[in-house]
Amino acid sequence: MDTSSDSVKVGFVNSLSGTMAISEQTVHDSLQLAAEQINDSGGVLGKQLDVVSEDGASEPTVFAEKAGKLISDDCVAAVFGGWTSSSRKAMLPVVEGANSLLFYPVQYEGLEASDNIFYTGATTNQQIVPALDYLAEQGTESLFLVGSDYVFPRTANKIIKQYAKAHDIEIAGEQYAPLGHTDFSTISNKVKAAGADAVFNTLNGDSNVAFFKEYRNSGLTADDMPVMSVSIAEEEVDGIGLRNLEGQLTAWNYYQTVDTPENEKFVEAFRSEYGDDRVTSDPMEAAYTSLYLWKEMVEKAESFATDDVREAAGGVTFDAPEGTVTVNGDNQHIAKTSRVGAVGDDGLIHTVWDSGEPIEPDPFLESYDWAEGLSAG
Amino acid sequence: MTPIVRRHGATLAGFAAVAVALFAVAPSVLSTFRLSLLGQFVCFAMVAVGIGLAWGRGGMLTLGQGVYFGLGAYVMAMHMKLDDAGPGGVPDFMQLYGNGEVPLWWEPFRSPVITLVAVAAIPAAVAFVLGWAIFRRGVRGAYFAILSQALAAAFAILLIGQQATTGGTNGLNGFRSFFGYDLFDPVNKRMLFFIASGALLLMLLAAWQLYRSRYGELLVAVRDQEQRVRFLGYDPALVKTVAYVIAAVMAGIGGALFVPIAGIVSPDDVGVVPSIGFLIGVAIGGRATLFGPALGALIVAWAETSLSESFPSMWTYFQGVLFVVVVAFLPRGFASVSALWRRRPTPATEPAPQRQEATV
Numbered sequence: 001m002d003t004s005s006d007s008v009k010v011g012f013v014n015s016l017s018g019t020m021a022i023s024e025q026t027v028h029d030s031l032q033l034a035a036e037q038i039n040d041s042g043g044v045l046g047k048q049l050d051v052v053s054e055d056g057a058s059e060p061t062v063f064a065e066k067a068g069k070l071i072s073d074d075c076v077a078a079v080f081g082g083w084t085s086s087s088r089k090a091m092l093p094v095v096e097g098a099n100s101l102l103f104y105p106v107q108y109e110g111l112e113a114s115d116n117i118f119y120t121g122a123t124t125n126q127q128i129v130p131a132l133d134y135l136a137e138q139g140t141e142s143l144f145l146v147g148s149d150y151v152f153p154r155t156a157n158k159i160i161k162q163y164a165k166a167h168d169i170e171i172a173g174e175q176y177a178p179l180g181h182t183d184f185s186t187i188s189n190k191v192k193a194a195g196a197d198a199v200f201n202t203l204n205g206d207s208n209v210a211f212f213k214e215y216r217n218s219g220l221t222a223d224d225m226p227v228m229s230v231s232i233a234e235e236e237v238d239g240i241g242l243r244n245l246e247g248q249l250t251a252w253n254y255y256q257t258v259d260t261p262e263n264e265k266f267v268e269a270f271r272s273e274y275g276d277d278r279v280t281s282d283p284m285e286a287a288y289t290s291l292y293l294w295k296e297m298v299e300k301a302e303s304f305a306t307d308d309v310r311e312a313a314g315g316v317t318f319d320a321p322e323g324t325v326t327v328n329g330d331n332q333h334i335a336k337t338s339r340v341g342a343v344g345d346d347g348l349i350h351t352v353w354d355s356g357e358p359i360e361p362d363p364f365l366e367s368y369d370w371a372e373g374l375s376a377g
Numbered sequence: 378m379t380p381i382v383r384r385h386g387a388t389l390a391g392f393a394a395v396a397v398a399l400f401a402v403a404p405s406v407l408s409t410f411r412l413s414l415l416g417q418f419v420c421f422a423m424v425a426v427g428i429g430l431a432w433g434r435g436g437m438l439t440l441g442q443g444v445y446f447g448l449g450a451y452v453m454a455m456h457m458k459l460d461d462a463g464p465g466g467v468p469d470f471m472q473l474y475g476n477g478e479v480p481l482w483w484e485p486f487r488s489p490v491i492t493l494v495a496v497a498a499i500p501a502a503v504a505f506v507l508g509w510a511i512f513r514r515g516v517r518g519a520y521f522a523i524l525s526q527a528l529a530a531a532f533a534i535l536l537i538g539q540q541a542t543t544g545g546t547n548g549l550n551g552f553r554s555f556f557g558y559d560l561f562d563p564v565n566k567r568m569l570f571f572i573a574s575g576a577l578l579l580m581l582l583a584a585w586q587l588y589r590s591r592y593g594e595l596l597v598a599v600r601d602q603e604q605r606v607r608f609l610g611y612d613p614a615l616v617k618t619v620a621y622v623i624a625a626v627m628a629g630i631g632g633a634l635f636v637p638i639a640g641i642v643s644p645d646d647v648g649v650v651p652s653i654g655f656l657i658g659v660a661i662g663g664r665a666t667l668f669g670p671a672l673g674a675l676i677v678a679w680a681e682t683s684l685s686e687s688f689p690s691m692w693t694y695f696q697g698v699l700f701v702v703v704v705a706f707l708p709r710g711f712a713s714v715s716a717l718w719r720r721r722p723t724p725a726t727e728p729a730p731q732r733q734e735a736t737v
Contacts (some may be wrong), residue, residue: 017685017692017693054685054686055685055692057685057692058645059643059645059646060546060547060548060550060641060643060645061548061639061641061642061643061645061646064550064639064640064641065414065417065639065682068410068413069410069414069686072408072409072410073408073410073411084546085546085547086545086546086547086548086643089547089550089551090547090548090550090641090643092550092551093550093551093552093640093641094640097560097561111473149537149538149545150537150540150545150546151474151540151545151546151547154474154540154545155473155474178534178537178538179537179546
């Protein structure tokens, strides 16, 4: 890493092509916004940020290659990006091998804590567990699980089933569809026949469009069988269709409608940069926050070196658009406020419940009795 | 001048050039990271040499070489995962997503010897069974192409579905050592590059000898006039199956060496898209020539990486344009540029025009 000049390189790796591009481009945009803002206000330790962007192309192998390129060839101080769990898993050995830093901005399935990764999205106890608590509080006694067939939904459902067992919630069914699958008539009939109180949805991407359309066609509504989704944010509402989604529930840590002065500034800055038709979502906010958190860590450490930054990370806070977040020095996740929201008729998501205060990250769910033995099988 | 040098001067010069480029020039001008990247491309080039044999010489448009690349890669990856876990150990991802036990079909790959044999033997066995069944029934041309592509799609879906035993969409990664050698050590990274380069040179030599042999003549004859070869008393199905099996073995070895160099293999590396990618490199380089396929694969992979670094998201368009331009203006690939220069037809190596339509 070259820190002798008056600028320092940081690397962004997001999928700008391939199936994930539609989601990851938004994260890339908000990282760029954060970099510009930081540069305008004097940079980090007096150095301007020199951003090197790479395309992860929605493939784990490319993510590994590009992360390696950013670290070895460009000598960046830290890498920001990744979305899918597979992209994170692919970059993990690269950043560990080179003892560099990765800031990963998306909610994920937990059960991981690398010394070389900072996780600025939610882990399970900041998203899925509060969502389940909320459903249980609403009197939900049976759940139907629908998910895409890959690591996040499988792991999430494992956790959900264990939670359900401990809380007397019946699992009325569990269905997986291959990623990109768009025929949901069978699954939606099964959901209807099972007659559960609610559906927990971990589908990803295009499948949601087909699922919600079919769900509404089969006469199911948010009133009699609400769907709790963990992968649908503001960005996806338009694509799925507001009429298919109105009233349905989501679980995140941030919505565009969150009422904080920081969020007002963030939304305004984002729109003036990228246009008034753009919306802001949780992963975008977590990415934006990640760059600022790194800045705070570096300035506390007064160094760009990985070991110094890691040393300084614990307790670093930032007044993020979602509210104040604090870095947990042990597992390198961050304490975040959890929010359940409902899709409103304006196409935005409105908070119907929040945890009141930030929840400490617990990626291995060690402080939950019911979750014992989860990571071993 | 000895007779062999006189008769094969250009080919021998080609081998010398490849050897100098890989063993002398590349290591002295490239950083460790770039050298590793080139090592990955060299692995793709191995697949390409096989496709050159099966498609260029044998007329079998195989759209599914990703399967054999993947078989070799996953065999090696399973061994490396087990090796990292230690004797009797369980790979990390199985503890996370599985029941914490190593499935029975993983166990043989604890052994380095079985792994090295399987890297070639499993792709060979699959290709033999499949090739023999397909070619015996006279399936060829577009039907064979579709079948091979369907196989690649099915293979990727199978891998994705088995999260607990194949790593699913994550694939297998996070390797620490390769037969006891630390993978983070730059010296070992260079060693891997040299192993891959050596393997590529050996494959090129093998392909050269095959092309010069009676079998090579027969393969070209089957490509151009299968019925006539049959009347002469040869079994075209056997001739084609042999070429298909050799191509599969080359792809398997390429895959096996790709894993320690890239540090990862995932279903995205073995499905339909990479399978077609392999083919495009071969077409661009010149499928019926000796060096064309390998060269094409290297050029395309290098172009993909450097272009995606400067113009993210533009690569796919560029690949398409390049493919169209080559097919339209250089139907025999870049390697035919020198032949055009010499204005001398080389009948034995070029596919006859009437068969070309049937195979593409």
